[in-house]
Amino acid sequence: MNRYLGKNHIGYQVSALGNHVFFGIDPRTNQKFETAFHQASAEEVDAALTKSKEAFEQYRLISIEKRVRFLKAISEKLKANKDLLIHWFCAESGLPKDRAEIEFTRSCFQFEYYAEAVESGYALEIKLDPANPERKPNPRPSLTKLNIPVGPVVVFGASNFPFAYSALGGDVASALAAGCSVIVKAHAMHPHTSSISAQFILDTAKEHNMPDGILCHLLAEDFTVGQFLVQDLRVKAVGFTGSIGGGMALQKLINERKEPISLYAEMGSSNPIAVTKSALQKRSPEIAKQISASVLLNAGQFCTSPGILFIEETANFSSFKEELVRAFSESELQCMLHPGISKRYLERVKEHALLVNVIFEGRHEGNFIQPTLAEATASQFIAHPEIQEEIFGSYLTIVKCQDESEIKQCLQLLEGQLTTSLYADTPEEIDGFLPILTAKSGRIILNGVPTGVEVSFAQQHGGPFPSSLNSYFTSVGWDAIKRFQRPVTFQNFPEDFNSKKVNFNGNSIFLHFLNGKYQ
Amino acid sequence: MNRYLGKNHIGYQVSALGNHVFFGIDPRTNQKFETAFHQASAEEVDAALTKSKEAFEQYRLISIEKRVRFLKAISEKLKANKDLLIHWFCAESGLPKDRAEIEFTRSCFQFEYYAEAVESGYALEIKLDPANPERKPNPRPSLTKLNIPVGPVVVFGASNFPFAYSALGGDVASALAAGCSVIVKAHAMHPHTSSISAQFILDTAKEHNMPDGILCHLLAEDFTVGQFLVQDLRVKAVGFTGSIGGGMALQKLINERKEPISLYAEMGSSNPIAVTKSALQKRSPEIAKQISASVLLNAGQFCTSPGILFIEETANFSSFKEELVRAFSESELQCMLHPGISKRYLERVKEHALLVNVIFEGRHEGNFIQPTLAEATASQFIAHPEIQEEIFGSYLTIVKCQDESEIKQCLQLLEGQLTTSLYADTPEEIDGFLPILTAKSGRIILNGVPTGVEVSFAQQHGGPFPSSLNSYFTSVGWDAIKRFQRPVTFQNFPEDFNSKKVNFNGNSIFLHFLNGKYQ
Numbered sequence A, B: 001m002n003r004y005l006g007k008n009h010i011g012y013q014v015s016a017l018g019n020h021v022f023f024g025i026d027p028r029t030n031q032k033f034e035t036a037f038h039q040a041s042a043e044e045v046d047a048a049l050t051k052s053k054e055a056f057e058q059y060r061l062i063s064i065e066k067r068v069r070f071l072k073a074i075s076e077k078l079k080a081n082k083d084l085l086i087h088w089f090c091a092e093s094g095l096p097k098d099r100a101e102i103e104f105t106r107s108c109f110q111f112e113y114y115a116e117a118v119e120s121g122y123a124l125e126i127k128l129d130p131a132n133p134e135r136k137p138n139p140r141p142s143l144t145k146l147n148i149p150v151g152p153v154v155v156f157g158a159s160n161f162p163f164a165y166s167a168l169g170g171d172v173a174s175a176l177a178a179g180c181s182v183i184v185k186a187h188a189m190h191p192h193t194s195s196i197s198a199q200f201i202l203d204t205a206k207e208h209n210m211p212d213g214i215l216c217h218l219l220a221e222d223f224t225v226g227q228f229l230v231q232d233l234r235v236k237a238v239g240f241t242g243s244i245g246g247g248m249a250l251q252k253l254i255n256e257r258k259e260p261i262s263l264y265a266e267m268g269s270s271n272p273i274a275v276t277k278s279a280l281q282k283r284s285p286e287i288a289k290q291i292s293a294s295v296l297l298n299a300g301q302f303c304t305s306p307g308i309l310f311i312e313e314t315a316n317f318s319s320f321k322e323e324l325v326r327a328f329s330e331s332e333l334q335c336m337l338h339p340g341i342s343k344r345y346l347e348r349v350k351e352h353a354l355l356v357n358v359i360f361e362g363r364h365e366g367n368f369i370q371p372t373l374a375e376a377t378a379s380q381f382i383a384h385p386e387i388q389e390e391i392f393g394s395y396l397t398i399v400k401c402q403d404e405s406e407i408k409q410c411l412q413l414l415e416g417q418l419t420t421s422l423y424a425d426t427p428e429e430i431d432g433f434l435p436i437l438t439a440k441s442g443r444i445i446l447n448g449v450p451t452g453v454e455v456s457f458a459q460q461h462g463g464p465f466p467s468s469l470n471s472y473f474t475s476v477g478w479d480a481i482k483r484f485q486r487p488v489t490f491q492n493f494p495e496d497f498n499s500k501k502v503n504f505n506g507n508s509i510f511l512h513f514l515n516g517k518y519q
Helices: A042-059 A064-080 A082-093 A097-119 A170-178 A191-207 A224-231 A244-255 A277-300 A317-330 A339-352 A378-383 A404-412 A427-440 A478-484 A509-514 B042-059 B064-080 B082-093 B097-119 B170-178 B191-207 B224-231 B244-255 B277-300 B317-330 B339-352 B378-383 B404-411 B427-440 B478-484 B509-514
Strands: A008-010 A013-015 A127-129 A143-149 A153-156 A182-185 A215-218 A237-241 A262-266 A273-275 A308-312 A357-360 A372-377 A395-401 A417-423 A441-446 A485-491 B008-010 B013-015 B127-129 B143-149 B153-156 B182-185 B215-218 B237-241 B262-266 B273-275 B308-312 B357-360 B372-377 B395-401 B417-423 B441-446 B485-491
Touching: A008 A042, A008 A191, A042 A182, A042 A215, A042 A224, A064 A082, A064 A097, A064 A170, A064 A191, A082 A097, A082 A191, A097 A170, A097 A478, A153 A170, A153 A224, A170 A182, A170 A237, A170 A478, A182 A224, A191 A215, A224 A244, A237 A244, A237 A478, A244 A262, A273 A277, A277 A308, A277 A317, A277 A395, A277 A417, A308 A317, A308 A404, A317 A357, A317 A372, A317 A395, A339 A395, A372 A378, A378 A395, A378 A404, A395 A404, A404 A427, A417 A427, A427 A441, A478 A485, B008 B042, B008 B191, B042 B182, B042 B215, B042 B224, B064 B082, B064 B097, B064 B170, B064 B191, B082 B097, B082 B191, B097 B170, B097 B478, B153 B170, B153 B224, B170 B182, B170 B237, B170 B478, B182 B224, B191 B215, B224 B244, B237 B244, B237 B478, B244 B262, B273 B277, B277 B308, B277 B317, B277 B395, B277 B417, B308 B317, B308 B404, B317 B357, B317 B372, B317 B395, B339 B395, B372 B378, B378 B395, B378 B404, B395 B404, B404 B427, B417 B427, B427 B441, B478 B485
Parallel strands: A153 A182, A153 A237, A182 A215, A237 A262, A273 A308, A273 A417, A308 A395, A372 A395, A417 A441, A441 B485, A485 B441, B153 B182, B153 B237, B182 B215, B237 B262, B273 B308, B273 B417, B308 B395, B372 B395, B417 B441
Antiparallel strands: A008 A013, A008 A215, A127 A143, A143 A485, A357 A372, B008 B013, B008 B215, B127 B143, B143 B485, B357 B372
């Protein structure tokens, strides 16, 4: 196998000084792979931080044009090595090949897409106030505002997105696009995928003469490496996708720092769906089909997988429920990401059974599961709003409500969510739900399901606590880059500063602005 | 005097249940005013929080048009009551009338200006991705993203801006513009000014049928009220302008919350200035005049007052220094804001004398001070970078450097600053300083001084830690509103949702977008 596998990437060097080793496994078989991965030692973490800071100081001065070319080249490099990446993605996650393909395509696109956000000038958020020397009592100075990178960024790989939110994922792509160096803490559930991803980015970096340390990739099985990283003062921002417990533990560590920094944590969500009477009457089979497909998708291992459904118990409710039971019971067993994850899923299902009535209990074999369907009355939900707590994996609780106002009463008890969905027909119905849904979530889907997060301009992937830690920001879409930037205003600079006679970092970013495109 | 003076405003009610009272003083004479101000009791703080939350739930659903009219009316109300406000501003701060006038004008403008940010659609940051039903393999949904208010906001009045960063200041104006209810913790150094300000806003609110609780105004002399406020889960964001110690104490309290929220703290800054050899050779008298005027302005009680100057010790340095000494020594004694502040200033000057060589020591009488000028060599600064720590009040340390590279070496040791200024002439010189200055500050002034913060679109008032706690945001300019908002994306909403057939909060905000103005 490749010489770097099992080792940490300290910039362009590989290193395996630590004694603690761990192994990847195939969750389909629970078979261990042979390569021993060496958890980064304190010395290696420190070396990565030093290199990352040095690389940042160089990278931030490299022209936008070079940065953009580098980002686009990463996408090309990944595409050229697709088979190897897909192989390890499936082997380490147990996810099917079609999902691997979708996530791979998305991940390549993210590098191109964030490159465009920079290339077009959008990510710089350039703003200009022209001078007015005639103003009384004081002349008005010119002000030009634009975003610069914050510094070295730490990204935690996510268990459920071995590509799209790990070493070659959106956090890495958006941080590199912002002009930051990045240290990835690999997720221990997919060390091969993560290491190979990092190697391809580093190969591209080398080909583009990027500074040594622009990317570091550290292996870790326990929390020590992550703790060291987020508490080090050289680190200026952290990206994390995972559980509420994991995110809050990181925040606690960050709170102990002398210099506070932002943790952009995208944590748990139950992605509630509300279905009105009129929608159910008109489109019951279609709605049942959409919702069950969304719950079932890749064993429900998405932050946007729907876990709770509020619905009026009307005449056709029982046929709707039957549709769901049929879809759930006819579904194939699907492999979960890791024995730890399937074990936790089964524990949560058991715990949850104390709060709700299980209608259909899915089978399980090894790490393979079938979804489970439960129901509760609105009164049960109101008495035990903890029913809403996320179960990671395919699991849906139907909350039966008497009428629309009871649905709303339940929705008021929701904690912050990444998404809420509403099946409704009339403008009046929609209007009535919007104030609650906006208060509770970062994205509202009308007559549709929450899975499928479009990587695009107007996307908001981040909602009120506890679904995210900083709900102004998004971890998907062009605005994701803003997490790793801060603005600087240039006051009283001469006009020729804007037209390249005085350069900013030797590039022409002001020209975009002067062309009037991003005013 | 007015019936409400001395009491807390719990929305439209006034209340004085607490036993702890305190008094305003005139710092010019140290005479106490007669009204006893009742610190808010725990019961009153809780009542204010309840009202604020209820008011928020109503205010957020009120149309943008009404919100805008309300904000503009506040400005009119203040203008109609200018004399009373100016009287108490001067009486409680010791600041001169011309400063009061400037700050008053700015404060009225801020309400109008933030109203425009909302009215124009800018503050909503509306973004749209059109649907593409033909896309393969999956159709692309439409996405519409816009900002909504976060919830009740707590604003701490600032000692040094009794208007512009207190009850009628920029934090209150931007939070109300965002659609949030506001609880002001009045600064104990100007309780009359703050209470009268709040009363005028509340009078306007009542005239505009705004919900009871849209503004609450709480009196406090010690930290208990502020602690209660920032730790209460009904509060969703906090605005603070003050010292590093004060801001960090608040952050520590916020870290103990179950639900994290953002503290937007604008803290200390020494606003370093660098002067190159060529600039000094060409324009020494002009530069000395600008810098001394900036240091002297209102006894240096600005977050942007310059405190440290890095300069090459060239032929005309001694004449430059003489200019500064003359300006400092010829300056009138100026009253500081409060005996506590003048005492602290004199203590800091004394402490600082152990690190630097005092060239001119200002006189002082009561709370009146003259500025002090000190100097240090670059080696002294490098050995004791704590020389840079802010002294609140007129005080300047000149750091004498051998050459440009030594200036840069010193600048590298700076902590994060709100501003840095550079006197330089050639594009090459400017180019050479930019990477350091961007890394260290939120605003860079070329050939000018940091005092005078333009309230405008491209302003950035917020820099790297410890000058601010969250350097992505600004506390001045349209972008200040973003601190109190979060985005929501509407997926798959029909086009007629955007054209008023389905309204969002009964108003027409989407129309701005569809008109193509804010794409």
